[in-house]
Amino acid sequence: MAERIEVLLTEEEVDKRIQEIGEQISRDYAGRQVHLICVLKGGSFFMCELAKRITVPVSLDFMSVSSYGGDTKSSGVVRIVKDLDEPLGGKDVLVVEDIVDSGRTLSYLLEMLKSRGAAEVKLCTLLDKPERRVVDVNVDYTGFQIPDEFVVGYGLDYDQKYRNLPYIGVVKFD
Ligand code: IMP
Numbered sequence: 263m264a265e266r267i268e269v270l271l272t273e274e275e276v277d278k279r280i281q282e283i284g285e286q287i288s289r290d291y292a293g294r295q296v297h298l299i300c301v302l303k304g305g306s307f308f309m310c311e312l313a314k315r316i317t318v319p320v321s322l323d324f325m326s327v328s329s330y331g332g333d334t335k336s337s338g339v340v341r342i343v344k345d346l347d348e349p350l351g352g353k354d355v356l357v358v359e360d361i362v363d364s365g366r367t368l369s370y371l372l373e374m375l376k377s378r379g380a381a382e383v384k385l386c387t388l389l390d391k392p393e394r395r396v397v398d399v400n401v402d403y404t405g406f407q408i409p410d411e412f413v414v415g416y417g418l419d420y421d422q423k424y425r426n427l428p429y430i431g432v433v434k435f436d
Pocket residue numbers: 304329330336359360361362363364365366367368411412413414418419420
């Protein structure tokens with residue numbers, strides 16, 4: 263099926279907001295080191311841009327969980343595809359996600375990370391679709407709250423496409 267992309271948030275808007283969040287995180291973590299955990303693949307673009315704007319010491323790790331197939335609907339099934347390289351003991355963990363939708367993935371992931379002995383586990387998401395929430399998730403830093411539309415760009419994909427768009431767009435099926 264042919265689809266087209268409508269711009270929802272421009273590159274300038276996204277960059278400006280990431281700068282603001284980076285400044286906020288730098289203030290909140292003053293005197294500490296923040297351990298960023300990127301949820302692949304969607305969180306990768308956001309994490310790189312965010313990490314560059316954080317002025318306290320940063321360490322990084324990556325994990326991949328799967329809750330979606332090649333469709334736009336959540337399956338509700340969460341599976342660890344790639345686990346972290348480093349142990350979490352005593353670390354101030356900040357999970358960096360592309361989007362919180364139903365909340366299923368994040369609620370599972372946050373509980374799992376807490377059980378691994380992190381000093382603290384917080385969540386930073388570029389996008390949040392609050393209308394879609396099925397499972398309650400406490401979001402500490404949000405880039406933008408957006409309406410219930412399927413979005414792509416800045417790491418987010420539709421069937422593995424469009425992750426490289428430097429802006430956030432809505433997928434339209436005509
Ligand atoms: P949740 O478990 O329903 O909150 O889904 C979280 C994951 O679903 C995100 O990390 C994305 O990978 C994917 N997802 C949810 N909404 C969208 C969207 O609008 N565009 C692209 N991926 C999405």
